[in-house]
Amino acid sequence: MTKLLLPVCLLMAPIAGAQQSALPVFCGNEALNYIVQNNYPDLHQTFQTSFEENLHRQPASDRSPATIRVVVHVVWKNPEENLADSIILNQIAVLNEDYNRENPDTANLRPAFQAVAGNPQVHFELVEIVRVQTSATFELDLNNNEILTNLKKSSLGGSDAWDPTAYLNIWICKIQPITFGGLTIGQILGFAFPPNNLNHWPANSSAPSLDQDGVALDFRIIGRNNPNTVEIPGGTGNLTVRGRTATHEVGHYLGLRHIWGDGGFLGLPNDCNQSDGMDDTPFASAQSPFDCDKNRNSCTKVEAFYGMDMPDLIENYMDYSSESCMNMFTQNQAAMIQTVLAGPRNGLLQVSADKSPELADAQPQLFPNPTRGDVWLRIPANWNPRAIELLSLDGRLVQRLPAPAAGESQLIINTQNLAPGGYAVRVQTAGQVWMERLVVLR
Numbered sequence: 001m002t003k004l005l006l007p008v009c010l011l012m013a014p015i016a017g018a019q020q021s022a023l024p025v026f027c028g029n030e031a032l033n034y035i036v037q038n039n040y041p042d043l044h045q046t047f048q049t050s051f052e053e054n055l056h057r058q059p060a061s062d063r064s065p066a067t068i069r070v071v072v073h074v075v076w077k078n079p080e081e082n083l084a085d086s087i088i089l090n091q092i093a094v095l096n097e098d099y100n101r102e103n104p105d106t107a108n109l110r111p112a113f114q115a116v117a118g119n120p121q122v123h124f125e126l127v128e129i130v131r132v133q134t135s136a137t138f139e140l141d142l143n144n145n146e147i148l149t150n151l152k153k154s155s156l157g158g159s160d161a162w163d164p165t166a167y168l169n170i171w172i173c174k175i176q177p178i179t180f181g182g183l184t185i186g187q188i189l190g191f192a193f194p195p196n197n198l199n200h201w202p203a204n205s206s207a208p209s210l211d212q213d214g215v216a217l218d219f220r221i222i223g224r225n226n227p228n229t230v231e232i233p234g235g236t237g238n239l240t241v242r243g244r245t246a247t248h249e250v251g252h253y254l255g256l257r258h259i260w261g262d263g264g265f266l267g268l269p270n271d272c273n274q275s276d277g278m279d280d281t282p283f284a285s286a287q288s289p290f291d292c293d294k295n296r297n298s299c300t301k302v303e304a305f306y307g308m309d310m311p312d313l314i315e316n317y318m319d320y321s322s323e324s325c326m327n328m329f330t331q332n333q334a335a336m337i338q339t340v341l342a343g344p345r346n347g348l349l350q351v352s353a354d355k356s357p358e359l360a361d362a363q364p365q366l367f368p369n370p371t372r373g374d375v376w377l378r379i380p381a382n383w384n385p386r387a388i389e390l391l392s393l394d395g396r397l398v399q400r401l402p403a404p405a406a407g408e409s410q411l412i413i414n415t416q417n418l419a420p421g422g423y424a425v426r427v428q429t430a431g432q433v434w435m436e437r438l439v440v441l442r
C-alpha cells in the first residue's frame with residue numbers, strides 16, 4: 001500500500017523576505033491535499049464525518065491537570081537556527097499559559113464567547129533539549145509526497161524521536177519554502193500529525209510511522225523573545241509571532257482540527273458546510289487571513305449550539321488569525337484534548353504516572369550540561385531550598401541564585417558572564433545538599 005502522507009495540519013504563510021514578499025498566501029492544506037485527493041479519492045467523503053467522540057466533559061474542577069513531557073530537538077545549520085535555551089523555555093511558557101487559560105490576553109475575547117472559553121489543563125514539562133548540527137535542509141516536497149522526514153532521522157541529518165508514545169517531540173529547524181511543480185508557492189511554519197482513529201478526522205491522518213509523530217516548527221516562530229522573528233504578512237493581516245504557532249500545532253497533535261473545517265482543499269470548497277466536529281466553534285467559510293477582523297461573519301446561518309448566528313471565532317488558536325488576537329480554546333476543544341489524552345495519547349500521561357513513585361526521591365536536574373548559554377535548573381516541588389549557589393570547583397561562591405518563584409520549580413541560570421570551565425551548582429535544603437558539576441563552553 002502506498003504510504004499515505006496527509007499533512008492536513010500545516011500552518012502556512014509566506015515568510016517576509018526580499019525575494020518572497022510577493023508570494024500569494026496559500027493554505028498549506030489546499031496545496032498538500034492535492035496528494036491525498038489524487039491518491040485517495042475516498043477521503044473526500046470522510047471530511048464531513050460528523051463528530052462522534054465521547055467527550056470527557058467533567059467540570060474543570062474535577063479533572064487532574066495533565067502533564068506532558070516534552071523533548072525539543074533543535075536541528076540547525078546556520079548559527080541563528082540554534083535557538084538559545086531562553087527562547088525555547090519561553091515557548092514552553094507560552095504553551096503552559098495557553099493550555100491552562102493563564103495567557104495574559106484572555107480579556108480580549110469578545111463577551112459573546114467568554115462563556116465557551118475552555119481550559120485544557122495541560123502542563124508541558126521540558127525534559128531535554130537535543131541539539132544537532134546538520135548540513136541537511138528540510139522541506140516539504142509535494143512532488144514526492146515527502147514531508148520533512150529527514151528532520152526526524154539522525155541518519156539523514158535530523159534528530160531521532162524520543163519514544164513518541166511517551167514524549168511529545170518538538171523539532172525546530174529552518175523549513176524551506178514549499179515548492180510545487182517547480183514554483184515556490186509559500187512557506188509552512190509548522191505541522192503536526194493528529195492521533196489515529198478520531199472520528200472527526202479523515203482516516204489515516206496520523207503520522208505515517210511512529211517515529212515521525214510529533215510537531216515540527218520553523219525556528220523563526222518560536223517564543224515571544226526570538227530575535228529571528230520576522231513580521232510575516234499574509235492575506236490582509238500579519239501573523240505577529242507570539243509563540244502560538246506551537247499552540248496551534250500542538251492542538252493538532254492533541255486532536256483538534258481547524259475551526260473552518262478545512263474547506264479549501266482541492267476538491268472541497270471553502271464554504272460553510274465543512275465542520276471541525278466541534279459544535280461550539282461557529283461555522284466559518286474559510287481560514288482567517290492572518291488578521292484580527294472581529295466583524296467577520298463568513299457564514300450567516302444559525303449555529304445550533306448558540307441558537308443564533310455567530311461571527312467567526314477569530315480568537316481561536318485553531319484559526320489562521322494573527323497570533324496577537326488568538327487567546328482561546330473552546331470548551332469542546334478542551335474536552336477533546338482531554339479525550340485524546342485519556343485515549344490514543346494516554347502513553348504521554350503514563351510516563352508521568354509511572355514516574356510518580358520516584359518523585360518522592362527526585363533530585364534536581366540541570367540541563368543542558370555542558371552548556372553554551374542558559375541552563376535550566378529544575379528543583380523537585382517538595383524541596384524548599386534554603387540556598388542555591390553557583391560555586392567554583394575549588395568551592396568559592398561565584399553567584400547566589402534566587403529560589404524559584406512561588407509555584408514554580410525551575411529557574412534559569414544565565415552563564416553569559418561566566419568564564420568557560422567547570423563550576424558546581426549546589427542546592428541546600430534543611431535536610432540535604434545536592435551538588436552537580438556544570439561545564440560552561442564558549
Ligand SMILES: [Zn+2]
Binds near residue numbers: 008009248252
Ligand atoms: Zn493547522
